[in-house]
Amino acid sequence: MKTILAFSIAAWSLFGMTSASFASDPENTLYLHLTSGRVVIEMRPDLAPRHVARIKELVRKGFYDKVVFHRVIAGFMAQTGDPTGTGMGGSGQNLKAEFSPPSKARHERGAVSMARAQSPNSADSQFFICFAPTSFLDGKYTIWGQVIEGMEHVDAIKKGDEHQNGTVDTPDHILSLKVAADVKEQGEK
Template sequence: MMDAENTLILELETGAVTIELRPDLAPKHVERIKSLARKGFYDGVVFHRVIPGFMAQGGDPTGTGSGGSKEPDLPAEFSKEPHVRGVCSMARTANPNSANSQFFICFDDARFLDSQYTVWGVVTDGMDHVDALPKGEPPRSPGKIISAKVAADA
């Protein structure tokens, strides 16, 4: 049974991606993602770093990989949850408490990231649309998030 308050729908140019949010693992990060989505922060934001076999990273309004929201950075909420295909996790700098708005979706097993990045969700539908994102660091014409909505609001 889907919990609409803890389901994020990313509308990509390639199609819809459904993400089950995990407040049980990362309550502060889930709250941030929902808050930013509800403000339209992610709408039109690109995936600026897409590495085949690894992950697709987005959530930076500048599209460069160095930007974030105006909200303060979040304290790490690391867990033992494995970084495997479909897992959504927060990007950060070398400082473990620097996650803000950028996130990545794993294409494949990336277990070497376990316990070092905050896992906040998992793709339950539409992973093929993530797979279809243009590749590159940055991609020549990056794929973008048309809209990000909490299912309860849709």
């Protein structure tokens, strides 16, 4: 009986836990709640410490809750973080670029990166999640995270009109975005 119990516990430990359970640091893990489900993002302070600190500050203020995905291009990315929903707004505090060389980080499927204007130091609160590898962005946009669970929910975000640069009519929105360390129960959905 003890052997069966031990085996059951070991099997649950290996197979029953989600990848979010393996997130090494709840302080650097985000829970992005969408209408289709939860997305878990592992933040990368080793790559972009100022961006991660700013994202956590905004998340803890509830800045991203109910914000729409205003620009979504199939096969490319889903962009959010503008409280006006137009793609022109932000928090009002620009960040200095923290570009990573491709040897350290790439814009692969699930990469989370800051949107910006022409100036490399114009990132604010808007970010995007890559649907597919986009190597032409490597070294030009600050990568600050990676989706480690729930990419199927990112894939389900309503796509925009490709003839209007991905602008979305009646866009999907973020229900809530939380730092995992601030969530009372780590398994919260």
